[in-house]
Amino acid sequence: xxxxxxxSKMSDGGAQRVVSLLANYLDEAGYSVRxxxxxxxxHYPLNESIERVRLHNQPLVKSVVFSGFFSLLKFYRKKSNRxxxxxxxxxxxxxxxxxxxxxxxxxxxxxxxxxxxxxxxYQEKFLWNFLxxxxxxxxxxxxxxxxxxxxxxxxxxxxxxPYSFSINTSTETPRxxxxxxxxxxxxxxxxxxxxxxxxxxxxRKAHPDWKFTIVGAGSTGKPELExxxxxxxxxGYVSFLGYREDVRxxxxxxxIYILCSRFEGLPMTLLEAMSQGxxxxxxxxxxxxxxxxxxxxxxxxxxxxxxxxxxxxxxYLIENPQIRKEFERRAPESLExxxxxxIGTKWKTLISEVNSH
Numbered sequence: 001x002x003x004x005x006x007x008s009k010m011s012d013g014g015a016q017r018v019v020s021l022l023a024n025y026l027d028e029a030g031y032s033v034r035x036x037x038x039x040x041x042x043h044y045p046l047n048e049s050i051e052r053v054r055l056h057n058q059p060l061v062k063s064v065v066f067s068g069f070f071s072l073l074k075f076y077r078k079k080s081n082r083x084x085x086x087x088x089x090x091x092x093x094x095x096x097x098x099x100x101x102x103x104x105x106x107x108x109x110x111x112x113x114x115x116x117x118x119x120x121x122y123q124e125k126f127l128w129n130f131l132x133x134x135x136x137x138x139x140x141x142x143x144x145x146x147x148x149x150x151x152x153x154x155x156x157x158x159x160x161x162p163y164s165f166s167i168n169t170s171t172e173t174p175r176x177x178x179x180x181x182x183x184x185x186x187x188x189x190x191x192x193x194x195x196x197x198x199x200x201x202x203x204r205k206a207h208p209d210w211k212f213t214i215v216g217a218g219s220t221g222k223p224e225l226e227x228x229x230x231x232x233x234x235x236g237y238v239s240f241l242g243y244r245e246d247v248r249x250x251x252x253x254x255x256i257y258i259l260c261s262r263f264e265g266l267p268m269t270l271l272e273a274m275s276q277g278x279x280x281x282x283x284x285x286x287x288x289x290x291x292x293x294x295x296x297x298x299x300x301x302x303x304x305x306x307x308x309x310x311x312x313x314x315x316y317l318i319e320n321p322q323i324r325k326e327f328e329r330r331a332p333e334s335l336e337x338x339x340x341x342x343i344g345t346k347w348k349t350l351i352s353e354v355n356s357h
Contacts, residue, residue, distance in 0.1 A: 001355065002032045002083040004053075006072075006097050007090055008064050011041025012217055012243050013184060014268035015090045015113040018161050020044035022087075025344040026351075034083065036075075038068040043243070069096040076104050085351060089113065092123055098131045107354050111139040111159065115287040116148050118190075118263035128152050136354045141266035144287040157350060160291070162343040163271040165248045167332045171277060171325065173252055177210045179203075179314065180254040180278075182247065182269040183261075185218025185225065185240075192260030192283065193221070195307055197228040199260070200238050202311045207318050208237070215250065217243035251276040256317055256324070262305060264288035271338055274299065274331040279324040281313050292338075298331045 005023050010016050019035065027033045027047045034051040046052070055071035076082050086108040088097035094110050101108035110132065116124075132138055132152040139159035140149050149156040179200075183191035193214065200212045212234075214225075222240060229238050244250060251257070257273035259282035266288045273280050274292065280299035282289040283306075293299035300317065302310045317324055336342070 001085070001351070003034070003085050003087060003351070004083040005033070005035045005087045005089065006093060007035070007037060007088075008068075008093060009037050009039040009041035010035065010044060012043045014161065014265075015111075016041075017044055017164055017268055018113075019089055020046055021162055021164055021340055022344065022347060023047075023050055025340055026347065029344070029348065032083075036072070038064045038071065043245075065092055065095045068093075069100065072096060072100050073103070076100060076106075082106055085109065085355060087111065092127060094127050094131055094135070095123075098134055102134055107136045109137045109139060109350065109354060110135045112145065112149070112265065113141065114265040115142070115263060116145050117286055118265075136357070137350060139350070142287045142291050155354075157346075159346060159350070160338055160343060161266045161268050161271060162340040163275045163335055163338050164268065164340075165251075165272055165275050167335070168252055168276040169332060171328050175255045175278075176253055177207075178213055178254045179210060179256045179258050180213045180215065180250065180273075181258050181260065182215045182273075184216050185214070185221035187218070188221045188224060190262060192262050192305070193225055194228065195305065195310075196258070196260045197225060197232065197234065197238060198307055199258075199310055199314070200234055201232040202307070203314055204234070204237055206315055210255070210318060211236075212238040213241060213250075213254070214238070215241045215244055215247065247272065248276060251278050254278055256281060256314065258310075258314070259283060259289060260310070261285055261288075266291060271335065275335055277328040277332050279317055279327040280331065281310070281317060283310065292335075294334065298334045299327055 005019050007019050023033050024047050027050050034053055036053040038055050086101050086106050088110045090113050137155040138149050138153045143158055188194050251273050257278040257280045259270050263285050270292050283304045284301040285304050293301055295301040300313045302313050
């Protein structure tokens with residue numbers, strides 16, 4: 001069976017990592033897999049047998065939706081290029097993938113990678129109300145979104161993200177006095193990095209021996225965060241590591257992982273951190289963290305965007321190493337439902353159901 005994963009680009013990001021994991025899994029399960037992108041960026045390893053199709057020619061129009069529509073239309077016009085199923089991911093890509101799937105009578109599954117309250121512009125409103133009903137299936141990350149999208153498409157299923165690293169069961173690895181955050185620096189508001197700098201300012205008063213580290217690319221957001229760091233005199237207390245390919249190794253050594261996002265779907269970085277036994281603390285934003293963390297047992301959930309409570313939570317973790325050890329032991333054990341095998345099996349079932357109708 002031929003499956004095309006379609007996504008705007010394969011640069012760093014949770015959705016891109018998920019696509020790479022699923023593509024590799026289905027490839028190893030015997031499917032013929034391609035990944036089609038419309039702008040540059042390849043940050044995740046793919047099996048050699050997965051075909052990469054780069055429809056990156058945009059000489060006149062910068063819009064991925066507009067230029068990508070005609071590029072994909074031209075590519076699929078040749079019958080031998082058409083797959084049995086299209087798997088469309090992230091943002092407004094459905095504007096180009098769903099109509100083309102209907103034109104060429106190709107089955108299509110569209111996947112949401114955030115909760116529906118995180119954005120609701122007229123673009124999403126039209127896409128969800130008029131195009132999603134035409135898809136063969138829609139996947140959402142958590143049960144929070146299920147009722148909303150079931151009204152748009154009766155074949156909507158909850159499909160969580162899988163964690164991407166092998167589980168770290170060792171609790172003997174020394175951990176640094178370091179609090180780590182991971183995310184694209186250009187998405188300052190989304191990822192709450194502006195608040196993270198304020199949190200660092202407050203935490204340093206009680207724990208100057210701990211440091212904050214931010215992992216992630218983003219040339220436009222970094223200067224704004226550096227301005228905040230300069231304003232609060234946090235040079236040397238907050239540092240940037242940029243985009244890294246050794247995230248697993250970094251997580252195995254870090255002392256605490258913090259998620260400050262204002263909204264999420266199902267945060268990959270939180271799954272990755274917990275899989276490595278990192279004691280985690282997260283804002284309990286509308287969806288995502290509460291699906292992963294059992295508060296007080298596998299990590300800490302903090303009232304959404306309550307900076308004072310986040311600082312208190314960090315102080316509590318730092319001052320109670322036995323609690324950190326308990327989280328380090330329990331967190332990896334709680335992630336079985338997010339294993340690639342379990343999520344991959346759910347994908348194979350959905351693909352089979354869609355293909356049989």
